[in-house]
Amino acid sequence: MATIDQPRSETAGKQYKVLGTRPIRHDGADKVTGRAIYTNDMQLTGMLHGRILRSPHAHARIKSIDTSAAEALPGVLAVCTGADFPDVKDKIAELGEGAVNLAHLSANVMAHDKVLYKGHAVAAVAAKSPHIAEEALKLIRVEYEVLPHVLWVLDAMKDDAPLLHDNVYTEELGGKQSDKPSNIAKHLHFEQGNVEEGFAQADIVIEREFKTATVHQGYIEPHVSVALWNQDNRLTIWTATQGSFTARQQTAEVLQIPVSNVTVVPCEIGGGFGGKISIYLEPVAAILSRKSGRPVKIVMSRAEVFEGTGPTPATFIRVKLGATRDGKLVAAQAYLAYEAGGFPGGVIGPGCMCVFSCYDIPNAVVDGYDVCVNKPKTQAYRAPGATQAAFACETVIDEIAEKLGIDPIEFRLKNAAKEGTRRVDGPVYPRVGFIETLEAARNSDHYQSELTGPYRGRGVASGFWFNVGLKSAASASVNPDGTVTLVEGSTDIGGTRTTVAMQLAETLGIAAEDVIPRVEDTDGVGYTDVTGGSRVTYATGLAAYHCGLDIIAQMKERAAILWDCEPDQVEFADGTFTGPGQSATFKELARRLLETGGGIVGRASVDGGGATNGFGTHIVDVEVDPETGKVTILRYTAVQDAGKAVHPSYVEGQMQGGAVQGIGWALNEEYYYDADGRMRNASMLDYRMPTAYDLPNIETIIVEVPNPKHPYGVRGVGETPIVPPPAAIANAIYRAVGVRMRELPMQPHKVWKAINSQE
Amino acid sequence: MGKRIHVTTTINGEPVEFLCEARQSLLEVLRDVLRLTGTKEGCNNGNCGACTVLLNGLPVDSCLVLAVEAEGATIETVEGIACGGHLHPLQQCFLEGAALQCGICTPGFLVAAKALLDKNPNPSERDIRFELAGNICRCTGYDKIVRAVQDAAQRMAASR
Numbered sequence: 001m002a003t004i005d006q007p008r009s010e011t012a013g014k015q016y017k018v019l020g021t022r023p024i025r026h027d028g029a030d031k032v033t034g035r036a037i038y039t040n041d042m043q044l045t046g047m048l049h050g051r052i053l054r055s056p057h058a059h060a061r062i063k064s065i066d067t068s069a070a071e072a073l074p075g076v077l078a079v080c081t082g083a084d085f086p087d088v089k090d091k092i093a094e095l096g097e098g099a100v101n102l103a104h105l106s107a108n109v110m111a112h113d114k115v116l117y118k119g120h121a122v123a124a125v126a127a128k129s130p131h132i133a134e135e136a137l138k139l140i141r142v143e144y145e146v147l148p149h150v151l152w153v154l155d156a157m158k159d160d161a162p163l164l165h166d167n168v169y170t171e172e173l174g175g176k177q178s179d180k181p182s183n184i185a186k187h188l189h190f191e192q193g194n195v196e197e198g199f200a201q202a203d204i205v206i207e208r209e210f211k212t213a214t215v216h217q218g219y220i221e222p223h224v225s226v227a228l229w230n231q232d233n234r235l236t237i238w239t240a241t242q243g244s245f246t247a248r249q250q251t252a253e254v255l256q257i258p259v260s261n262v263t264v265v266p267c268e269i270g271g272g273f274g275g276k277i278s279i280y281l282e283p284v285a286a287i288l289s290r291k292s293g294r295p296v297k298i299v300m301s302r303a304e305v306f307e308g309t310g311p312t313p314a315t316f317i318r319v320k321l322g323a324t325r326d327g328k329l330v331a332a333q334a335y336l337a338y339e340a341g342g343f344p345g346g347v348i349g350p351g352c353m354c355v356f357s358c359y360d361i362p363n364a365v366v367d368g369y370d371v372c373v374n375k376p377k378t379q380a381y382r383a384p385g386a387t388q389a390a391f392a393c394e395t396v397i398d399e400i401a402e403k404l405g406i407d408p409i410e411f412r413l414k415n416a417a418k419e420g421t422r423r424v425d426g427p428v429y430p431r432v433g434f435i436e437t438l439e440a441a442r443n444s445d446h447y448q449s450e451l452t453g454p455y456r457g458r459g460v461a462s463g464f465w466f467n468v469g470l471k472s473a474a475s476a477s478v479n480p481d482g483t484v485t486l487v488e489g490s491t492d493i494g495g496t497r498t499t500v501a502m503q504l505a506e507t508l509g510i511a512a513e514d515v516i517p518r519v520e521d522t523d524g525v526g527y528t529d530v531t532g533g534s535r536v537t538y539a540t541g542l543a544a545y546h547c548g549l550d551i552i553a554q555m556k557e558r559a560a561i562l563w564d565c566e567p568d569q570v571e572f573a574d575g576t577f578t579g580p581g582q583s584a585t586f587k588e589l590a591r592r593l594l595e596t597g598g599g600i601v602g603r604a605s606v607d608g609g610g611a612t613n614g615f616g617t618h619i620v621d622v623e624v625d626p627e628t629g630k631v632t633i634l635r636y637t638a639v640q641d642a643g644k645a646v647h648p649s650y651v652e653g654q655m656q657g658g659a660v661q662g663i664g665w666a667l668n669e670e671y672y673y674d675a676d677g678r679m680r681n682a683s684m685l686d687y688r689m690p691t692a693y694d695l696p697n698i699e700t701i702i703v704e705v706p707n708p709k710h711p712y713g714v715r716g717v718g719e720t721p722i723v724p725p726p727a728a729i730a731n732a733i734y735r736a737v738g739v740r741m742r743e744l745p746m747q748p749h750k751v752w753k754a755i756n757s758q759e
Numbered sequence: 760m761g762k763r764i765h766v767t768t769t770i771n772g773e774p775v776e777f778l779c780e781a782r783q784s785l786l787e788v789l790r791d792v793l794r795l796t797g798t799k800e801g802c803n804n805g806n807c808g809a810c811t812v813l814l815n816g817l818p819v820d821s822c823l824v825l826a827v828e829a830e831g832a833t834i835e836t837v838e839g840i841a842c843g844g845h846l847h848p849l850q851q852c853f854l855e856g857a858a859l860q861c862g863i864c865t866p867g868f869l870v871a872a873k874a875l876l877d878k879n880p881n882p883s884e885r886d887i888r889f890e891l892a893g894n895i896c897r898c899t900g901y902d903k904i905v906r907a908v909q910d911a912a913q914r915m916a917a918s919r
Contacts, residue, residue, distance in 0.1 A: 024854045031862035032850040034797015034837035038863060041796035131782060218897045220801040220809055221863040270799070270863025271897050302802040494860035494898060649857035653899055657860065660900030684806035684895065692901040693892035697884075 018505045019712055022649045023512040025498040031268075039224040039240045039267040040299055047226070048077055048126040050288050050298035051133035052281075053140050054308055055115035055122055058374040058677025059149035059162065062113055062122065062142060069139035070125055075132040078291035079140075080284065081123045082112040086256040093253065095246045095277050095530065098380055104343040106254045108377050109283055115144070116164055116342030117376050118678045119307025121280075126288035126296045149374040149677045153337045154316050156183040156373045164372040168344055185344030188352050188368035190425045198331025198363025202322025205331075206399055210392040212726075212744040213670030214314040214339070217381045218661070218689050221270020222305050227285035228295040233257075235289075237282050238265045242272040242491055243530030248522050250279040255286060265521040266491045273661070274380030277530050280309055306682040310379025311671060313339040313346050317392040319355070327406045329415045332356050332364040332424075336389060340370045341377040350466075351385030353425045354723075355393050357464040358412070358434060358615065360421040374677050380532065382658060383465040383719035387665060387726060391744060394461040394727030399740065408460045408731070409442045409617070417464075417615075433641030433705030433715075434462070434615035440701050441617040446637040455624045456634065459732025462617045463723025467707075467716035468533030469608025473526025474543040476504060476515075478551060478600045482587030484508065486517045486547070488540055489528030494657075494718070495650040496536040502646050503541040503712060507548025509575020510586055526605050534716025537646055538707075539608030545711055546604030555589055558596040562589075612707050614715050616640035618659060618724040622732040629752030631667055631733060637699040638724075643707035643715030655721045656698040662725025664690045670745050768829045770795070771839025779826040786810045786821040788829075789836060797837040797866050801895070808894030811867040812836050818874040820893075837866035840873060848911040848918075849873060858907035860898035867894050872908045881912060 030036040067079040088106040092099050106112075111122050123140050127133035148162040155161055161183055170178035171186045178184075199205055225239040235257070241247040244264040252259040269276065281298045288296040300308065315338045322331040334355045340346035352368035381387075401411035416435045422428045441447055441460065451458050474488045486504055490496055501515035508515075528540065555577065556570040563570070563579040570579045575586050584592075593600055621634040638655040645651040668688045672681045681687045706713025730741045739754040763778040770793070779788050786803070789795045789812070798821060801809030805823040812821045813835035840847045849872050852858070859865045868891065875882060875890040882890070887908045888901070896904060 022857070025857070027862075028854040028859075029846070031859055031865055032837075032846065032853050032869060033841055034795075034866050036862060037796075038799070040800060041790075043791075043794065131780075219861070219863075220807055220895060220897055221799070221861070222801070268863075269861060270801075271861040273897070299800070302804065302806075495857070647857075649903070650860075653857055653860055653903060656900035656902045657898045658900075661897065683804060684802045685804075689895055689897065691892040691895060692888040692905060695888070695901055697905065698900050698902045 016506055018502045018512050019644060019646050020648065022647060023498060025495050026501060026517050027492065027497055036268045038221060038270055039226060039238050042226045042238045042267065042297065044226065044228065044295040047295045047297055048128060048292055049130040049133050050124055050126045050285055050296045051130065051137055052121045052284065052298065053123040053137045054304065055111065055118060055120040057115060057144055057146050058118045059147040060115050060144035061147060062111060062115065063145055064143045065123055066141040067123060070136040073132065073136045073139060075128040076125055076136045077294060078126040078288045079123065080287045080291060082110045084287050085110055088254060088256065093249060098347065100278065100345060102253045105250060108343055109254060109280060117374050119304065119376060120342065121308060124284045124288060126292050151373055151375065151673055151677055153314060153339045153371045153373060156371050157337065157369065164342065164374065168372065183372040184369050185340060185372060186348065186370040188348060190352060191365040192422060192424055193363030195331050195333055195363045195365045199322045201324065201330045203325040204400060204403060205320065205322040206396055207318065207320035208396050208742060210317045210742045212315045212388045212391060214311050214375060215665050215669045216306055216311040216687065217273035217275035219271025219273060219275060222300040222302060223280055223309060224299040225281035225285045226295060226297040227282065227289045229286055229290035234261055235286055236263045236265065237286065238267050239282055240269050240276055241266055242269065242276045242493065242532050244489060244491065244522050245527050246277060246530050247279055247282060251282045251286065254283045263521055263523050266519060269491050269493055272493055273382045274384055274532055275310055277532060278310055278379055302684060303682040306687060307679055308376065310341065310377050312381035312384060313341065313378040315339065315388040317388060319392040319396045321396045321400055323400050323404065325404065327404055327411050327414045329359055329361045330363060332361045334366045337369040337371055338385065339373045339375060339378060341373065341375045343377045344370055344372055346370050346378045347380060347385035351389045353423065354386035354464055355389035356424050358417055358462045359415045360417050364424045366424050382661060382722040386463065386465055386723045387662060390461065390463050390723045391726040391730065394724065395730050395740065395742065398731040409438055412462055413438050429613060431705065431708050432613045432615060433703055436703045436705050437615050437617045437639045437641050440703050441619055441639045444619065444637055444701055446619050446635060446699060451621050455626055455736050456621065457732045457735025458619065458621050459728045459730065459735060460617065460619050461724040461727035461731060462615065463720050465534060465614050465719040465723060467538050467612045467614060468535050469539050470529035470533065470535055471607050472528045472540040472543040473605040474540065474547050475601055475603040476547040476551060478590050478593060480591055480594065482510065482590040483514045483516060486515050486544060487520050487525050488517060489520060489525040490536045490540040491531045492519055493531055494654065495647065496540065499537040499646040499650060500540050500544045504544040504548050506712065507545050508551065508586055534614060534718040535608060538710060538714050538716045539606060541714055542608060542710060543604045543606045546606060547602035550604060551600055551602035554600045558593060559584060559589055561596045562592060609709055612709050612715055614641060614717060614720040616720045616724060618728045620728045620732050622729060622736055624733055624736045624751060626737065626755060629748035629755065631729065631746065631751060633663060633696055635696055637701065638721055639701040639703060640717060640720055641703045641705050641715060642717045643710065644704055644713035645702045646714060648702060651702055651717050652700040654717045655700045658719065658721025659698050659725055660690050660695060662722045663729065666726035666729040666744060666746055668745055668747065764827050766827055766830050768832050768834055770834045771836060781827060783826045784822050785824040785826045785829055788826040789821060795836050795838055799863050799866055801863065808871060809864050809867040811870045811894060813870060813874055818871050837869055840869055848914045849908065852907040852911040852914065856903050856907040856910060858899065858903040864894060864896045868896065868904055876912055876915065880916060884909065
């Protein structure tokens with residue numbers, strides 16, 4: 001593990017007291033003793049247990065639903081179907097990492113007239129025990145008219161494909177719509193320069209096609225919600241969500257009730273990775289609670305998580321790159337077709353923005369398609385859309401470098417995006433650290449080491465993701481003992497209580513342990529966007545920083561009262577207030593606040609100010625078993641620009657965790673469908689995620705090129721690490737056995753077939 | 760609802776009696792009847808290890824054990840790992856080594872790792888990776904978990 005400081009801006013070289021240290025996380029003791037309260041740990045008096053009946057068909061019209069037998073079962077207190085949901089009009093709501101049409105959201109939460117995928121919710125029951133609820137589901141009679149279905153993006157784009165929605169038309173750039181309904185909900189188009197002229201300048205042009213499978217985020221905690229619709233019409237929801245405010249907004253819109261009637265309590269959350277932004281259970285539990293007059297808890301089974309929530313899409317991608325003999329990229333073209341799932345609005349947008357985002361290419365054109373298929377509505381998964389795009393682009397990059405006889409890292413260095421590079425979708429980069437991650441990768445012990453032995457190969461790939469910024473609020477109150485209680489609204493999925501608290505501590509010149517962070521519900525803190533988009537340490541950290549400045553300004557006024565001087569005569573540095581002939585540490589002054597006018601509360605509500613950028617480069621050594629095609633990871637190194645690593649252990653943890661999710665995506669994970677559109681591997685045994693035994697340690701190198709948009713130079717780090725692994729592994733397989741893998745996942749049988757069809 | 764069955768066990772060193780239905784799993788009884796919610800449900804079919812407890816000293820997925828099978832058994836859960844006011848070295852090393860992110864798999868890992876160290880006080884990295892392969896973590900990539908278990912083993916050896 002190494003951290004490489006790159007002092008290139010005014011924030012570089014700053015000596016920090018708290019940032020860069022590794023304190024124990026504030027919620028740690030609760031989480032290692034089993035005391036932390038996750039949503040499923042909630043027990044309310046009189047609580048009922050809900051279960052959801054789901055469609056067995058991939059595509060069907062609901063002709064009738066008879067719930068009378070279920071309602072008559074002793075112990076059942078409420079049953080609901082789509083008929084209990086209000087009509088919701090088309091309206092787009094921004095959810096932080098993606099947007100949603102609320103009419104589609106409502107129909108996804110509970111089917112109204114059609115089911116669009118196997119696992120689509122059609123009815124729900126609340127009963128005195130989960131077992132009774134389960135029995136009641138079997139008594140619900142649903143009559144379906146089964147319709148033809150379509151499961152693969154390219155099939156769904158054909159003119160004669162079964163149509164999922166008769167009111168979805170292809171939206172072109174500029175808002176133009178197709179004449180007739182289509183499964184293609186959107187066509188995106190970006191370009192810069194002149195791509196024909198660019199390819200004409202190229203000495204080498206390579207065009208390849210890629211396919212990737214549907215994969216799931218795979219968080220270990222299933223979706224779970226508890227709702228209490230009180231007799232005063234106030235609704236309280238305890239739920240596993242990445243964003244309590246967006247969950248509140250979505251729930252209120254789907255139920256057509258005022259947002260202020262809903263309180264969302266974010267309990268501890270057992271992983272999300274983008275999959276716990278959309279709501280699923282919240283309004284269903286709410287309606288069952290309203291009907292029964294009791295609190296209702298619904299926990300999804302693991303099969304429901306796979307089949308009834310949002311995986312990230314299968315894709316078809318074609319990438320064409322042109323370069324000059326000396327290794328300069330001159331033109332690029334990409335065609336990306338991403339499955340949206342049962343409803344429009346997949347992750348095609350960021351896929352298009354990210355496909356060439358690592359490179360400075362003067363001429364480029366990108367076309368992207370958002371396509372409905374009879375699979376669950378897709379959702380974000382850690383750098384949504386970018387991993388598939390990078391698999392395609394980074395594999396072609398590797399092939400060009402190899403054909404030109406240039407080292408793959410040197411080739412990337414020749415073409416790396418830097419300050420001033422215009423991304424194909426428009427934005428021009430500020431100071432970014434891509435070159436530094438490449439240099440660190442090239443100079444690493446791993447890359448400098450020799451890899452020997454048959455069937456072994458080393459691969460490299462890079463990746464990019466945004467930091468979305470967005471909105472965060474926080475408040476902080478100074479306690480008489482000099483500690484500070486910090487109230488924030490960002491669900492803590494991976495240690496952000498601590499990384500946010502550390503920034504407040506740094507600002508105030510106190511220890512990380514002297515900040516007590518609390519994640520509050522939607523009535524306890526100001527509006528805060530989702531925990532997603534690599535934004536919390538960046539943007540909620542920014543809010544904490546401004547809370548600190550607010551506290552310092554107020555404390556200067558108090559010091560002025562005590563010292564009988566003007567506030568502007570009081571200075572603050574290194575945790576100490578200094579006035580004319582007087583000084584007091586933060587703690588000393590904190591003790592005297594009550595005698596100078598009362599307690600002090602600092603507050604801030606920030607808009608993170610738009611996207612900045614995170615880059616990473618990964619190196620992997622693999623060994624391929626030629627008899628079976630099985631790929632073993634021998635060594636893995638992830639390099640990333642963290643801007644400023646606030647808590648290096650948790651930065652490393654993000655890099656390691658993202659890399660391993662990417663390894664799973666590369667080698668094992670996929671939704672396996674039968675001809676009827678039913679997922680056949682909806683369990684954690686058959687949908688095989690990496691275990692400890694499948695992996696080596698994941699080495700990390702943190703590069704620090706300070707982010708000019710953050711006072712401490714922080715960049716988000718959570719998502720970029722999942723982007724490079726599939727391409728890095730594919731490139732390593734090529735170096736090991738000479739075959740180019742262009743389809744994910746690269747399971748043994750595919751690698752074996754590729755090796756054997758080559759000979 | 761069937762007739763409830765009376766079960767006598769020892770949980771975390773204390774005698775515990777409970778009533779359960781024949782169809783209830785040990786996981787369900789621990790969490791919903793005894794309110795020992797530290798043991799987590801991840802998949803409810805024995806594939807993720809989040810519900811790992813020790814049954815007569817051996818790690819089991821409590822979702823795959825019927826509660827009635829616990830008659831006369833000794834059960835250890837995550838709530839029983841800490842000793843009095845002190846964290847177990849495994850818990851301490853998980854915290855110091857940042858071996859948890861979301862924390863939902865952590866109780867299962869701690870219990871499985873304790874079973875490993877009870878049996879093999881000086882495990883190799885390979886031993887740890889093999890013994891913990893029944894526990895899935897989706898956040899950490901396992902690196903820091905493996906290192907935390909190694910650190911705890913060393914710390915425990917040093918204090919013996």
